[in-house]
Amino acid sequence: MTIFDEIKISFKQGDILARLIYINLGVFILVKLVQVVTYLGNVPGLYNQLIHLLAVPASLSELARKPWTLFTYMFLHEGFLHILFNLLWFYWFGKIFTQFLDSRKVVGVYILGGLTGAGLYILAFNVFPVFNQSLNISIALGASAAVLAIVIAISAYAPNFELYLMFLGPVKLKYIALITVVIDVLSIASSNAGGHIAHLGGALYGYIFAMQMRKGNDISEGFTKVLASIGNYFKPGKKIKVTHRKKPPADDIQYNTKKRQYQEEVDTILDKIAKSGYNSLSKEEKEFLFRAKDN
Numbered sequence: 001m002t003i004f005d006e007i008k009i010s011f012k013q014g015d016i017l018a019r020l021i022y023i024n025l026g027v028f029i030l031v032k033l034v035q036v037v038t039y040l041g042n043v044p045g046l047y048n049q050l051i052h053l054l055a056v057p058a059s060l061s062e063l064a065r066k067p068w069t070l071f072t073y074m075f076l077h078e079g080f081l082h083i084l085f086n087l088l089w090f091y092w093f094g095k096i097f098t099q100f101l102d103s104r105k106v107v108g109v110y111i112l113g114g115l116t117g118a119g120l121y122i123l124a125f126n127v128f129p130v131f132n133q134s135l136n137i138s139i140a141l142g143a144s145a146a147v148l149a150i151v152i153a154i155s156a157y158a159p160n161f162e163l164y165l166m167f168l169g170p171v172k173l174k175y176i177a178l179i180t181v182v183i184d185v186l187s188i189a190s191s192n193a194g195g196h197i198a199h200l201g202g203a204l205y206g207y208i209f210a211m212q213m214r215k216g217n218d219i220s221e222g223f224t225k226v227l228a229s230i231g232n233y234f235k236p237g238k239k240i241k242v243t244h245r246k247k248p249p250a251d252d253i254q255y256n257t258k259k260r261q262y263q264e265e266v267d268t269i270l271d272k273i274a275k276s277g278y279n280s281l282s283k284e285e286k287e288f289l290f291r292a293k294d295n
Contacts, residue, residue, distance in 0.1 A: 016107045017094040021087055024143055027075045028083050051078065055139035056118045058125035058194065062136070074114035083143075090147045096161065096173070097154040100270055106150065107227060108220030109209055113202040120201030121145075121194050131193070132265065138196050145148040145202030148184075152206030157213055160276055168256050171204020177203075 031050065038047040056073035057063050063070075094106055120190035121140050125131040131138070154161075155177035162170040181203055184196045212219045269285050281289070 015098070015103050017091070017098060017103065020107065020110060021091065024075050024077070024083060024087060028077050031076065031078070036219060051141070055141040056122070056136040058122055058131070058134075058140070058292060060122070060126060062123065070115055070118050071111070072140045073118060073139075074111070074143050074146045077143070078141065079271070086143045086147050089151060090143065092163075093147075093151045093154055096158070096163075097150055100154065100158050100161075100273075104224055104228075105218065108224040109149050109206060110143075110146045110155050111155050111227075112209075112220055112223055113153075113205040114146035115141070116149070116205035117145025117198035117201035120204070121198040124197045125194065138194055140198050142195070144195065145198040148180065148199050149200070149202040149206035149209070151180065152203040153210045153213075156207050158208035159271060161273060 031054075034050055035047045037042055044089045053066070054069060054072040056069040057066065077086070097103075097106060097109075118140065125135050125138055137226045155173035159172060159174035159177075161173050163173065163176065165171050181200070184199045184203070187193075190196065209219055218224075265288065269281065269289050272280060272285070
């Protein structure tokens with residue numbers, strides 16, 4: 001088995017978080033390979049054309065010619081440190097996200113957060129006079145807005161969940177989120193104003209998503225279903241198997257009832273963590289949650 005076969009298997013068997021990371025890495029490697037080839041061939045213009053083909057422009061006339069960039073920009077990175085920090089944040093907070101919420105919601109929040117970030121970036125550059133001179137040449141790229149949507153979403157959904165940070169000890173997610181947003185707001189008056197505005201757009205979507213989820217409403221559900229339908233369209237067809245329904249035996253009914261009650265107890269404990277933090281759990285609840293992770 002070659003390394004490419006192993007990567008292919010890992011991509012297929014991994015969760016959506018891993019797949020999004022693979023896609024970002026794959027695009028980054030391909031773009032850097034193109035940069036190497038154009039450098040050796042002394043045709044750097046081709047590399048610049050590729051970047052402008054995938055990055056989202058602030059100009060509405062340019063966007064009309066390249067509408068796909070609203071999606072492609074959030075998977076495009078030029079610098080190694082840029083993609084490194086984005087994917088580290090995405091992995092850390094994505095893991096916490098999947099502890100509380102269905103992993104399938106990750107892709108919806110990621111893409112819709114990225115779209116909201118692009119929308120706020122384009123709106124700001126077309127509204128505020130300070131951007132008039134750079135409007136026609138400004139482009140945005142990177143997963144930061146999409147990643148920040150995940151960060152803020154889980155921080156608002158489980159604000160009292162604690163992370164242990166070096167030199168600081170336990171820090172609640174709500175404080176990490178607040179500091180991140182404040183830094184982006186204060187950094188608007190910088191050389192990367194568009195990037196920080198896009199970050200705030202992603203953060204805005206993440207916050208709205210979390211507030212709605214706490215009310216039981218998944219505002220990304222429709223979009224996630226559309227993506228799932230598209231994905232199923234490209235999957236190989238399966239043979240149809242005809243079966244006859246039978247009334248489930250009493251043992252199955254009892255098993256399903258216990259399973260549902262078990263899941264309800266897990267959800268109750270997770271809600272308690274989201275509202276009051278892990279330390280608010282009783283010894284019995286902590287032991288129950290620990291056993292649940294092994295099931």
